[in-house]
Amino acid sequence: MSSLEKEIAAEVPKDQEAVNPGAGPATPQKPLSRFTRCYRSPLFNVILVGLISFTQPGIWNALNSTGAGGQQEPYLVNGSNALTYGLMVFGCTIFGVLSNRIGVKKVLIIGTLGYAPYSASLYVNNRYGTEWFVLFGGATCGIAASALWASEGAIALGYGDVKDRGKYAGIWLGLRELGQLIGAAIQLPLNVSTSSRGKVSYTTYLVLIALQCLGLPLALLVSPPEKVIHKDGTRGQNDTKSKKKTTLEEEARKTWALLKRKQMFLLIPILIGFQWNTVYLGIYMTKYFSVRARTLGALVSGIVATLANIFWGWFYDLKYFGRPTLAKACWAFFVVTMLAVFGWQVANEKLYGDSNPRVTLDWENPGFGRAFGSMIIFRFLNESHYMFMYWIVGAFFDDLETLTLAVSLVRTFESIGSCISFGIGAASVSPMVNLIISFAMFGITIPATSWVVFMVPERPVDLRKEDGQSSTETESIEASKVATQAAELSSVPRP
Template sequence: MAQAEPYLDKALTNTTVSEQVLSSTKHPVKWYRSTWYNAVVLGICNFCAPGIWGAMNSLGGGGEESPWLVDTANALTFCLMVLTCAFSGVFVKYIGIKWTLVLGAAGYCPYAAGLYCNNRYHTEWAVLLGAALCGLGAGLFWMAEAAVAMSYPEPHNQGKFLGLWLMFRVGGQVLGGAVNLGLNSEKNHAGAVSYSVYEVFIALQALAPFAGLLLTVPEKVQRTDGVKVMCGIPRDESVFTELAATARLFVSKGFVLIIPLIAQAVFSEAVFFTFQGLWFTIRARALASFLSGIVAMIAGNLLGLLLDSQKLSARMRSRSSFIIILGLQGAWWVWGCIIVTEYRRTQPLYDWIDMGFGRGFAWFLFMQFQMNYMYLYFVVGSLAKNDAEIVRMAGLLRGTESAAQAVSYGLCSIKVMGEVGTIYLNFGLWAVSIIPAWFVVKEIGVTIGRVRDVKDVDTSSNEVGEQKVSGERQ
């Protein structure tokens, strides 16, 4: 099969026909303006903010003795994130993508502080306050980082950019697991982790907004293909116009079809974090946090290489990734349903020295939340038709994720749902999502996407005419 030639949509302001010409010539860039520099900066922000948040939650129930309070707090966080994601485009319009990222990153530290206060002083209200402040900031951060991840990199580097960025995120989980494992390696019983762990987490999350200051503003980013990065909302539009444009995108056919795909992917986070907190000892939870991050790093970067592969056509990359990820996910859900049905009956508490530990522990490692997460960016990024839509799509993606996770954490705070119900429900969401998502995925590289497969592209003209879109070339 011959390599397909890239076709770039005329509707994309920063990906016109000139990119076809420029992509064949590597333009010199300053390292501190490059897309890879910004991938690292974005990764550091991700490491310190949501990465450490994930580290705390990957301990099972935020590291607390019981997961129910933290599941309730997380539901509050994601409810507020829906609100801030919905209005995130307005923030970008007035303060820009960089300062929106910095402002959002500042909201994470109170979350760790709340868990610390409850762990040491038993002040449950601090957990809820920290969760609320986190929700107000995290919605802005999530939208901003998603917009940067989808708009900054060159098309042929987007998968690797996403892989590097998300590697930093799970790096926070790996570090958190390592610290917690070192402090709690002798605790082969249920209970809360040491409050000293939270002191490390607070310090790291406090660094996140300062790391965000290192991000290059879009107009100064230098890409190797010579294309200017545009990541913002026109200031001459009113707030009402911006919100109306976002609402139209939300009800567009392409986005509506992938809502179940988004929901099933992110719903699972609360499911397996609660699973871990219920059935495993402190040190086993710490080991799971550490190892699952390493597995996610490897899997995420392999997916990035597949999405960027120039040996496969764009549509083949999107379709094969979809089949692999969703196929494996279905197998894991069957496995998970069998395990939790047994656990609810026997009520075990597993340590790594116990017989039967490996079955449930391996399921937690194999769930691969990050692969689902990374693939969502690839799909949603393919739906955007211009620069402003990238920002709006990022907000819609993160808002939809937040709504699904708010429901998930809320349900997991109910004992029977946390033990078995949410896993059954997530399996159902997976099944419902496949057919609608396929209608979108099969068009990536054909009628949608930054890069498309065509037989002939006339690069001598300054305008992109009508291009005949071919199928897979033999």
């Protein structure tokens, strides 16, 4: 145990369950230092999780935003990504259960172990042509991503108070997008002289692999939930101990009951089909753009994704519109804009696909803005969709337990869609065929999603109350929390 851990272990009581109002006065504790309170605070832990997300999926996004992980041909990398998402279809649910059994911090640590091998496999393939390692890297990435997705969201949303969850979610997702921005900013100067088609410099991977290796030490610094200290001195709850009593059968029954609700199963088409164009965009960039244009695309994609997060996060919190009106207006905007951009891209694909000789789109060439602009708008709309889906789920459900299950279902069906779309992208079909499939999949999602949008209530629902949780039980829980907090405040120095 390091000196830092020894200091914290000495200052923070390990057995918080000993604090029992019916068992007499609590044992006096040593006052907590300012450093300990800062280190154990929800904000510091959320920042750590955001930095982990920056080093893991953020860098993964930076590589894939160049098209096919920076490779010259997209098929092998698309196959590897299909394997990644295929594992995540089952892995997200499995690690969600494990996080309740062995602890969210341990699952988070597992989530930092598989991304770097994937990036290393791209480096080896780029430099030496090794192919099997890319598939192996896709498998390790799938396992790690399942663990990371099951744990990082729980920490970002569950460690802080309810009133701070929006802010903490913004910090977490904002730092993740920073990974794509910095990763792309590193790639651009390394490839700025390459105005022809091909693959990015292998030096790019070495820098990004080094960044991804920082994820593990950052994860080791994250506090387990029972050691988190809030501003008022209260401690986080040890959810692992309480949830061990819930059987796998009960968890499965709750998940199935949630999936059968109209609000969830009508979202399945859009969760599976909306972002199929992501695979097409990777093929589009590798087929027609120069290497430096692809790295520029990765940088600009990160910028517009960040702007989308900032804009929609502000817009959804506006008090001028009710939630039902806001949901309908946003969805109408997405439908009209996506249909228009798909039509524009079909025209672009026809132009570039039929060109003879084969076109190479570089920022010095005329017509580059037309080809580049449609791709950037797609990136903006994809990130906007991502936020819209989570906002819709949050508009329906209020309690954290239901939201956790709902998010796991959202990510499961997203993984199904990504697995199938990358599988099609791994086949040697023409870019136009891939684009038409993406166009058709989006069209299929419109009716069911429109039905869901018209169901959005003014205020979310607490399903625990709907299920008949007695007020006596609720009052007992709240009284226990107050008593525990009062006892724990005795160890916090007064201002």
